[in-house]
Amino acid sequence: MPLVPQYVRRIRAACLAAAALMVVGAGPAAPPPAEGADRPGHCAGMDAITVPGAERQRAVCLDELTTAGTVASGHTDEADWAGLTPKDLATPTGVPGIQLDGYFPDSSTTNTTHGWNHDAQFVIRLPDRWNGGLVVAGSPGVRKQYANDRAFGDWVLARGYAFAATDKGNTGPTFHRDGAAPGDALAEWNTRVTQLTLAARKVTTQRYQRPVSRTLAMGMSNGGYLVRWQLENHPELYDGGVDWEGTLWRTEDPNPLTFLPPTLRAYPDYAAGGTGAGAAHRQIVKAGFPAGSEFLWPYHHQYYWDLTQRIYREELDPEYDGATEAGTPFCAPGTPNCDADYDYDARPGAVRDAVAKIALTGRIGKPLITFHGTLDVLLPISKTSDTYAAMVRREGRGSLHRYYRVEGGTHVDSLFDTFPDRLRPLVPCHRSAVVALERWLDDDRRPPSSRTLPMPEGADPATLLTRCPLSG
Structure with missing residues (x-):
């Protein structure tokens, strides 16, 4: 996404x-159109084209x-x-x-x-x-x-x-x-x-x-x-x-609403270092982000994880945060209605009905x-x-x-x-x-x-x- x-x-x-990068890639040479490809006049028939339903x-x-x-x-x-x-x-x-x-x-x-x-x-x-x-x-x-x-x-x-x-x-x-x-x-x-x-x-x-x-x-x-x-x-x-x-x-785990929240919960402790960093790292890996990808985590935490969780959760489960629209950016775990604490399995059946669509x-x-x-x-x-x-x-x-x-x-x-x-x-x-x-x-x-x-x-x-x- x-x-x-x-x-x-x-x-x-x-x-x-x-x-x-310092070297410009040449890109693969695209083959010509297949033998017998149509070659009408340049833009022939443009005025007669109608997009059905437009x-x-x-x-x-x-x-x-x-x-x-x-x-x-x-x-x-x-x-x-x-x-x-x-x-x-x-x-x-x-x-x-x-x-x-x-x-x-x-x-x-x-x-x-x-x-x-x-x-x-x-x-x-x-x-x-x-x-x-x-x-x-x-x-x-x-x-x-x-x-x-x-x-x-x-x-x-x-x-x-x-x-x-x-x-x-x-x-x-x-x-x-x-x-x-x-x-x-x-x-x-x-x-x-x-x-x-x-x-x-x-x-x-x-x-x-x-x-x-x-x-x-x-x-x-x-x-x-x-x-x-x-x-x-x-x-x-x-x-x-x-x-x-x-x-x-899909209506059951895994889907983005099951693997993003635990990542959002664990990342602050991982980034802070200290005694909790190891456990936080294990939680992020368990959520699906593999060991060896750590060099990409700060960037994705800043630009992807939080925003993606909030706007897609708002689409599928708007009742989670009541009148608030799409949650609170980068809220701390434990904050009321924080998307970092979102628990898909604990949400009402109506949420699965929305995902089923x-x-x-x-x-x-x-x-x-x-x-x-x-x-x-x-x-x-x-x-x-x-x-x-x-x-x-x-x-x-x-x-x-x-x-x-x-x-x-x-x-x-x-x-x-x-x-x-x-x-x-x-x-x-x-x-x-x-x-x-x-x-x-x-x-x-x-x-x-x-x-x-x-x-x-x-x-x-x-x-x-x-x-x-x-x-x-």
């Missing part, structure tokens, strides 16, 4: 103050659909994706086409992009050279519709895919104000991805005069959760998906590739993706799933800039996963079996930024 936009500047400042849409013909051009042209928002990727990640270029921005009917107004003050915003990009495929994504964290642009939107466009992304229907640290009942705001995220998928498939048919041949769901963090949910609940809309460290919501089952219906860093210090791998992989196997869907545990990966790749000698970026693992999924769907070349991918010995930062073989 990457950070909300107003925290990005502080994050970036913290990262830049530390050691930065309340508002705006089309523009661009010489460059990737962030190499959209930053300057104003057709992305850098704040949406700031802090998610390494600074030296190469940006593909040479992707002209059509961009559609707009929104579906909605009553909430947390998204102020374009001055619209209207949620359920989307972006659809249609490259002139199309490979027949469509990638659909929901934003990570509580970010807006452009959040995936740099992490993988640029790259899939350069491969010839059409690309569609949604803000999920509500954004920002007050997203929980949306909806009539607890859990509604989060449940809307799933509805909006389904809505955009249906609309984007029709849009691509309008643009290219033939149906989409392949639809892939992709996303990181909360976006990875959305991939899982779509493949469980609407497998008929997709051919497969790539899940980058997806959030795990968004719960995952593991019953995927199409091929899914999951990857997750072993040093994730927001969504600890042992409590999230390890658990989800076991759920998939229990449901008898293991043949549809590949799961790669990536040693040295953490939740946001920008921290690789700060710790290039201790972390590895996950962007190249995503690219390897997409290629593996394509081969799986093309001719049933099964990806390597699920495994832990070891940290490459002696690899320099430039190599780590461009390679992540799934063969281990």
